[in-house]
Amino acid sequence: MNTDGGFDGLYVWAQSASDMFTDVEGRVIDFEYFRPYFDQVGLPLELAKSCLVDVFDKNARKPASDPFVKFVPLSVLTRYERLPSYHEVADELVDHRDVPGFALQGRLSWWGGTDLSASPCVFVSHRWQTEDHPDPTGSELRRIVERLAPARKRRWFARSAGEMYLWIDFCCLPQRTGGPLAPGDEEDFRAGLASLAEVVKNCDLLVLDSPDYLDRAWCYAEILVWLCKIAEIHFTRTDSRTNLFRTVQTRHLVKERGRRSDTHHRDVNVVTNLRFRGFAGSDEDLLAIYQAVYTYCNNMADSAQYHIAGGSRGFDYEYLPTVVNFLCTTWLLLRGKQAADPDDIQVCLRIIIEALKFST
Helix, strand or coil, X not given: CCCCCXXXXXXXXXXXXXXXXXXXXXXXXXXXXXXXXXXHHCCCHHHHHHHHCCECCCCCCCCCCCCCCEEEEHHHHCCCCCCCCHHHHHHHCEEHHHCCCCCCCCCEECCXXXXXXXXXXXXXXXXXXXXXXXXXXXXXXXXXXXXXXHHHCCHXXXXXXXXXXXXXXXXXXXXXXXXXXXXXXXXXXXXXXXXXXHHHHCCEEEECCCCCHHHEHHHHHHXXXXXXXXXXXXXXXXXXXXXXXXXXXXXXXXXCCCCCCXXXXXXXXXXXXXXXXCCCCCHHHHHHHHHHHHHHHHHHHHHHHHHHHCCCCHHHHHHHHHHHHHHHHHHHHHCCCECXXXXXXXXXXXXXXXXXXXXX
């Protein structure tokens, strides 16, 4: 993957489990085996370890004991003239466990493919207008309200308690714009980032596009993670009932018994869905991202089905090299993206790899 979405100079593989693990039964990764691949793309070894963890575990990620995932109700946002900060709305944020229809689903899986039509939550992907405030003039908040207004008028919306819940970084997490965070806020900030991949995958997506949207590391990471979920749905619900056009944000665009998304026209489907959700960039740029994710999910699903059906543990041996390959190529790509803080590139890499982890 290069900056245009493709990279042909890296192929990670291993002949046997003993190549990849210093302890095969314990699944302890031999990072020295993979070091040449990391070096080829300039990926620091310690960063690779933090993404993969020393002991390889393909099983469903154990969620944090108390994940910090909170949403701001749309009805709260409409009382403000610009996007409010976390501390302005902290007392009115809603914990994810109290949002009907929302759940942290965990890793991608060939058993999964839960569609997004039941969730009233929307993840807002945007770039900040200034380093200190994402929305100093209120234009971003107005765009959000305008985009979601049609959905709020539908009868189904009233039946679902008449509320939407939004995840917006500035509103839903403490921010470091004013300097170091207080200890409690720092803990919440880190806990929130740890669950970010799952939040993105289990919300509808609203893109506040800008000319440099895909050039921003955070925006690129967020849209890639959301496309992971779309790819998973394609492979686990291989019929027309994927409901990609029937989420909280787009349900009003189709009749109650009308058109459903068609998995047989994948490229058109993906582009159309992202257009509905605010993406205004080129089809080619979007599909370059999706093609890599789609291929990855296809390979993982095929491998899982083949090995599970045969009672083999071979999936483990195919899975790790594939993840390492994506880790390396994504790092190469992210290094060309823009970020206010250079450390954000590493955070984005961890979030992407967490989103890609696949469980059988």
